[in-house]
Amino acid sequence: MLVRPRRNRASHSLRNMVKETVLRPSNLIYPLFIVDGENTKEEVKSLPGNYRWSLDLLLEEIKECVDLGIQSFVLFPAVEEKYKNSTATYSYHATNFYLKAIKTIKDKFPEICLMSDVAMDPYSSDGHDGLVRDGKILNDETLPILAKMAIAQAEAGVDIIGPSDMMDGRIGFIRQELDEAGFKNTAIMSYTAKYASAFYGPFRDALDSAPKAGDKKTYQMDPANATEALREAELDTLEGADFLMVKPALNYLDIIQLLKQNSDLPIAAYHVSGECAMLTAACQNGWLEYEKAMPEALLSIKRAGADVILTYFAKDYAKMIFDGKLTI
Ligand code: PBG
Numbered sequence: 462m463l464v465r466p467r468r469n470r471a472s473h474s475l476r477n478m479v480k481e482t483v484l485r486p487s488n489l490i491y492p493l494f495i496v497d498g499e500n501t502k503e504e505v506k507s508l509p510g511n512y513r514w515s516l517d518l519l520l521e522e523i524k525e526c527v528d529l530g531i532q533s534f535v536l537f538p539a540v541e542e543k544y545k546n547s548t549a550t551y552s553y554h555a556t557n558f559y560l561k562a563i564k565t566i567k568d569k570f571p572e573i574c575l576m577s578d579v580a581m582d583p584y585s586s587d588g589h590d591g592l593v594r595d596g597k598i599l600n601d602e603t604l605p606i607l608a609k610m611a612i613a614q615a616e617a618g619v620d621i622i623g624p625s626d627m628m629d630g631r632i633g634f635i636r637q638e639l640d641e642a643g644f645k646n647t648a649i650m651s652y653t654a655k656y657a658s659a660f661y662g663p664f665r666d667a668l669d670s671a672p673k674a675g676d677k678k679t680y681q682m683d684p685a686n687a688t689e690a691l692r693e694a695e696l697d698t699l700e701g702a703d704f705l706m707v708k709p710a711l712n713y714l715d716i717i718q719l720l721k722q723n724s725d726l727p728i729a730a731y732h733v734s735g736e737c738a739m740l741t742a743a744c745q746n747g748w749l750e751y752e753k754a755m756p757e758a759l760l761s762i763k764r765a766g767a768d769v770i771l772t773y774f775a776k777d778y779a780k781m782i783f784d785g786k787l788t789i
Pocket residue numbers: 578579580582590625626660661662663664665677732733734735
């Protein structure tokens with residue numbers, strides 16, 4: 462036998478020498494849920510280890526994460542039912558606690574990269590990402606609402622706007638409105654290929670944002686489709702997106718690879734709540750080993766082509782490196 466691939470696997474140092482994929486904490490974005498009020502830290506039952514934080518405690522949590530090497534966060538608001546209505550007006554209202562939180566976080570931690578969520582669902586009495594009329598999700602009528610939300614978040618100081626709504630034309634619309642309002646340097650990470658997935662359950666529990674009627678299949682993509690993701694990617698690129706995102710991640714590694722090979726924009730992948738919950742549940746049952754399975758799952762997403770990963774495991778991953786349990 463002349464050729465023996467095992468020779469390059471013989472020792473830790475050799476394996477490290479030929480390692481093709483490296484996942485650094487700086488590649489990760491940590492999703493955090495925020496509620497109005499004080500001194501609150503409620504665990505999301507279906508997503509153990511994740512909480513609805515009030516701002517005072519969230520600031521301490523962010524400090525802890527920053528000390529572990531995490532530089533980027535995405536913030537989602539859990540809004541009280543009384544502030545929800547059919548047009549999501551609270552999303553850009555001056556008294557919105559989410560906007561105040563963005564400002565406070567950026568004042569306290571100017572060096573971090575903070576990303577927002579743009580979609581109507583956390584504020585909508587219908588629980589949909591767009592405006593609902595007669596059971597239909599209206600596209601063009603939703604765009605001005607999303608743009609108002611984006612401008613309010615940009616004013617509050619967010620670094621990256623994250624439209625997660627999947628309305629057609631929203632990236633171009635939001636980009637133009639942001640520019641006209643003077644926010645030329647606020648980036649947009651488009652949820653480009655966001656699928657109508659069954660893996661968002663724990664997230665909807667966290668925000669109490671599930672649709673009141675119907676599903677999201679008329680705007681989110683069909684899990685059966687791949688070529689259509691290229692079409693979405695082309696549009697978002699032309700409309701001025703700074704990042705393209707695939708969501709979910711682990712079940713959609715082929716889509717991540719497809720976009721990476723066909724785009725010169727950075728590709729992000731959202732390792733969604735249901736994907737994280739599955740792994741956590743298996744580990745809690747003793748069926749998988751968390752400190753081995755979790756880094757392997759994240760590495761797989763990076764290897765498929767994601768430059769950036771949004772994951773609820775970000776803190777644990779960074780902590781493993783910080784504690785010297787994982788070398789990268
Ligand atoms: C909604 C939104 C969802 C997620 C992020 N933004 C859920 C949905 O589309 O219903 C899911 C994230 C996750 O599951 O972790 N705009």
